[in-house]
Amino acid sequence: METTIHDIAKKLNFSASTVSRALNNNPKISEATRKLIKKTADEMGYRPNILAASFRTKRTNTIGVVVPHINRHFFSSVISGIEEVAYKSGFTVTISQSNDNFEKENKITHTLFSNRVDGLIISLGMNTIDFSHLKLFSDKNIPLVFFDRVVDEIKAHKIVVDDFDCGYLATKHLIEQGAKRVAHIGGSLNIKIYKNRQDGYIKAIKESGFEIEESLIVNNSLTREDGTNAAKKLFRNKKLPDAIFCANDTTALSVIIYLRENNIKVPENVLLVGFSNEPFSEVVTPPISTIKQPGFLMGKKAAELIIHQINNKNTKQNFETITMPTELIIRNSSTRN
Amino acid sequence: METTIHDIAKKLNFSASTVSRALNNNPKISEATRKLIKKTADEMGYRPNILAASFRTKRTNTIGVVVPHINRHFFSSVISGIEEVAYKSGFTVTISQSNDNFEKENKITHTLFSNRVDGLIISLGMNTIDFSHLKLFSDKNIPLVFFDRVVDEIKAHKIVVDDFDCGYLATKHLIEQGAKRVAHIGGSLNIKIYKNRQDGYIKAIKESGFEIEESLIVNNSLTREDGTNAAKKLFRNKKLPDAIFCANDTTALSVIIYLRENNIKVPENVLLVGFSNEPFSEVVTPPISTIKQPGFLMGKKAAELIIHQINNKNTKQNFETITMPTELIIRNSSTRN
DNA sequence: TTGTATGCGTTATCAC
DNA sequence: GTGATAACGCATACAA
Numbered sequence: 109m110e111t112t113i114h115d116i117a118k119k120l121n122f123s124a125s126t127v128s129r130a131l132n133n134n135p136k137i138s139e140a141t142r143k144l145i146k147k148t149a150d151e152m153g154y155r156p157n158i159l160a161a162s163f164r165t166k167r168t169n170t171i172g173v174v175v176p177h178i179n180r181h182f183f184s185s186v187i188s189g190i191e192e193v194a195y196k197s198g199f200t201v202t203i204s205q206s207n208d209n210f211e212k213e214n215k216i217t218h219t220l221f222s223n224r225v226d227g228l229i230i231s232l233g234m235n236t237i238d239f240s241h242l243k244l245f246s247d248k249n250i251p252l253v254f255f256d257r258v259v260d261e262i263k264a265h266k267i268v269v270d271d272f273d274c275g276y277l278a279t280k281h282l283i284e285q286g287a288k289r290v291a292h293i294g295g296s297l298n299i300k301i302y303k304n305r306q307d308g309y310i311k312a313i314k315e316s317g318f319e320i321e322e323s324l325i326v327n328n329s330l331t332r333e334d335g336t337n338a339a340k341k342l343f344r345n346k347k348l349p350d351a352i353f354c355a356n357d358t359t360a361l362s363v364i365i366y367l368r369e370n371n372i373k374v375p376e377n378v379l380l381v382g383f384s385n386e387p388f389s390e391v392v393t394p395p396i397s398t399i400k401q402p403g404f405l406m407g408k409k410a411a412e413l414i415i416h417q418i419n420n421k422n423t424k425q426n427f428e429t430i431t432m433p434t435e436l437i438i439r440n441s442s443t444r445n
Numbered sequence: 446m447e448t449t450i451h452d453i454a455k456k457l458n459f460s461a462s463t464v465s466r467a468l469n470n471n472p473k474i475s476e477a478t479r480k481l482i483k484k485t486a487d488e489m490g491y492r493p494n495i496l497a498a499s500f501r502t503k504r505t506n507t508i509g510v511v512v513p514h515i516n517r518h519f520f521s522s523v524i525s526g527i528e529e530v531a532y533k534s535g536f537t538v539t540i541s542q543s544n545d546n547f548e549k550e551n552k553i554t555h556t557l558f559s560n561r562v563d564g565l566i567i568s569l570g571m572n573t574i575d576f577s578h579l580k581l582f583s584d585k586n587i588p589l590v591f592f593d594r595v596v597d598e599i600k601a602h603k604i605v606v607d608d609f610d611c612g613y614l615a616t617k618h619l620i621e622q623g624a625k626r627v628a629h630i631g632g633s634l635n636i637k638i639y640k641n642r643q644d645g646y647i648k649a650i651k652e653s654g655f656e657i658e659e660s661l662i663v664n665n666s667l668t669r670e671d672g673t674n675a676a677k678k679l680f681r682n683k684k685l686p687d688a689i690f691c692a693n694d695t696t697a698l699s700v701i702i703y704l705r706e707n708n709i710k711v712p713e714n715v716l717l718v719g720f721s722n723e724p725f726s727e728v729v730t731p732p733i734s735t736i737k738q739p740g741f742l743m744g745k746k747a748a749e750l751i752i753h754q755i756n757n758k759n760t761k762q763n764f765e766t767i768t769m770p771t772e773l774i775i776r777n778s779s780t781r782n
Numbered sequence: 783t784t785g786t787a788t789g790c791g792t793t794a795t796c797a798c
Numbered sequence: 799g800t801g802a803t804a805a806c807g808c809a810t811a812c813a814a
Contacts, residue, residue, distance in 0.1 A: 110585075110807095112807055112808085113807075113808070113809095114807080114808095122784080122785090123784070123785045123786075124785095124807090124808080124809095125784075125785065125786080125787095125808095125809075125810080126783085126784055126785075128807095128808065128809060128810090129783095129784085129809085129810095132809085136783060136784085137783070137784080138783060138784090141783085141784085155555070155558060155559050156559050156807090156808085157500075157559070157561065157806090157807055157808075158556075158559045158560045158561070159496065159499055159500045159505065159560065159561050159806095159807085159808095160500055160790095160806070160807035160808045160809095161807080161808055161809075162496055162808095163494075163496045163497055163500045163790060163791075163792095163806090163807085163808080164789085164790055164807075164808045164809050164810090165790090165808085165809070165810095166790080168496065170539075177525070178521050178524050178525045178528065179518065179521035179522050179524070179525045181516065181518075184515050184516035184521045185516050187515050187516070187540075188514070188515045188516045188542065191515065191540070191541065191542055195541070195549070195553075200539060200541075200556060200557075200560060201539070201540065201541070202507075202537060202538070202539045202540075203524075203528070203538065203539075203540045204528065204532070204537075204538070205525065205528055212532070216532075218492070219537060220537075221492060222492050222493055222494070222495045223495050223496065223537060224494065224495070224496050361728060365728075386724075387723075387724065387725055388724055388725040388728050388729070391698060391702075391725050391728070391729045392725070392728045392729060392730070393729070393730035447791095449791060449792085450791075450792070451791080459800080459801090460800065460801045460802070461791090461792085461793095461801090461802095462792095462793080462794090462800075462801060462802080462803095463799080463800055463801075465791095465792065465793060465794095466793090466799090466800085469793085473799060473800085474799065474800080475799060475800095478799080478800090493791090493792085494790090494791055494792070495792095496790095496791085496792095497790070497791035497792045497793090497806095498791075498792050498793075499792095500790090500791085500792075500806060500807075500808095501791075501792045501793050501794085501805080501806055502792080502793065502794095502806090503806080
């Protein structure tokens with residue numbers, strides 16, 4: 109049997125309420141009894157039943173986190189940031205992954221709700237176009253923070269990067285390095301971040317006086333395999349591209365490997381920029397120029413925002429969309445010395 | 446206000462107990478009323494208060510997981526495996542990271558205990574030599590599963606790989622490829638897995654009729670920086686090593702980069718094997734031969750074991766140590782074609 | 783400064 | 799099959 113506050117109370121001839129107060133550092137309890145009670149609690153091996161307390165106070169001190177894939181470097185960095193801030197503020201973090209599967213995302217989210225998490229931080233799955241499971245939270249006034257894959261339809265804090273600008277800068281950089289025919293391998297245009305990256309690419313191309321060529325743009329789901337297929341397709345053109353802006357590093361890697369096998373040199377023949385700064389992009393040959401997203405910081409920020417909301421539920425919120433700084437990291441894949 | 450079973454009961458002129466039973470598919474409730482109650486619950490937007498139920502039943506359906514670093518590929522793969530199995534069995538997973546900091550590990554573990562997790566899956570921090578926070582679980586008969594960094598002092602299921610054998614095989618492979626002076630960059634010998642890897646190395650060396658040379662063994666904390674320093678040290682020897690078995694891929698990567706800068710060729714001049722099969726090891730030049738640990742499977746296995754324990758708490762357990770299969774992945778860094 | 787009484791929402795034990 | 803009641807451990811309003 110676990111020790112409860114009643115056991116401590118009985119032993120010391122106090123009431124349970126006094127014990128409860130002492131343990132919670134209620135200032136109305138005298139220094140002496142508080143010390144005595146805490147000491148005794150310690151000796152008796154008392155461990156508070158947080159479950160009971162949460163049930164009573166309707167506060168779990170738990171933050172739910174939903175990401176598409178835990179083992180992607182970007183997401184695990186975000187989680188790491190969330191966890192660090194949460195821990196320091198006395199919150200526990202419950203993590204689930206949707207596997208980019210809407211059914212699972214839906215179920216997970218409901219479970220988190222039923223578990224009465226104090227707030228939810230989420231990056232949406234690829235196929236999520238119905239948002240009722242999230243409305244559940246905003247309707248019941250449970251703090252909600254989106255990051256990365258956000259959605260316009262729901263009012264909440266959002267943490268993003270300026271994908272449009274990133275796409276623009278990456279493409280412009282390629283053009284500045286002398287590229288005249290920049291191709292783009294992008295993601296599904298249903299997803300806002302990929303649409304934005306592509307729009308940035310288009311702006312840079314037009315601004316530099318080049319034409320948008322349909323044959324230089326490929327959209328797919330940005331896996332390793334898709335990247336290879338995209339490369340094949342692009343290099344089947346009569347007029348070959350001399351640079352490619354890839355919407356993620358995985359695809360850029362596929363391209364590098366494909367080109368190596370076909371004796372086309374990066375960066376001598378083709379310049380390359382990726383996206384996300386995956387750990388491998390720095391060490392592959394040639395190192396891949398890429399956009400660095402501050403995953404860890406995004407996580408910290410998300411946690412800060414949600415904890416602030418949790419602690420100020422009554423005061424009205426102005427929901428803000430926070431754009432985090434990115435960095436174009438220029439490496440060998442996009443520079444001709 | 447949230448809808449409760451009492452609200453449903455009132456509306457339908459049933460008792461709360463009947464509603465509770467119907468919702469839990471208790472066979473004593475008639476088909477008709479069960480359907481009616483479920484339908485009404487749905488209409489009223491009823492969401493069970495799992496907190497209350499957990500409190501009552503003393504079962505949270507939650508598994509606690511503690512790892513040193515969430516954003517290491519190996520650990521996030523393990524977590525991913527745990528999460529997948531847990532989800533399918535109706536469990537929620539709470540994840541924390543210790544940052545290899547004993548204080549934090551201690552505090553986290555106590556918090557998980559107070560939150561009444563049904564079980565704990567843990568890989569210990571680098572500096573954990575006191576285990577009272579884990580005894581807490583085994584003493585109270587709360588299922589506990591260790592993986593990767595395990596400990597002999599506590600009886601529990603353990604999921605490991607055969608580090609000794611891995612070290613042996615890796616070293617032997619290098620010798621078979623013609624190496625005559627194999628060096629080793631290892632981790633802290635306080636940590637069992639690193640000790641075992643090194644012992645495997647030693648066995649292979651001796652078995653092949655070579656001498657153990659102190660100057661060919663470096664122990665450090667296996668960071669990127671440490672790897673570079675170790676390489677410097679090794680190549681200051683009068684008689685240079687012609688192969689290195691590194692206790693992780695990070696260090697192997699450092700060595701590759703250091704050697705490249707010093708015009709020593711891998712694999713022509715020096716053969717190399719790493720450990721863990723980090724994502725970058727496949728794509729770096731040259732690709733690094735390494736030991737693949739089945740992180741995802743280890744996670745699945747850990748979850749299966751702990752869920753089985755949770756569901757069979759009364760039946761006595763025979764604690765087993767499960768050794769998962771590894772694979773020596775041979776790539777260019779260790780082969781001379 | 784401390785004690786008494788009450789209830790959070792659910793499930794389990796009886797009873798009918 | 800269904801209902802009444804108690805209990806889980808804690809925090810809090812109110813009393814003293």
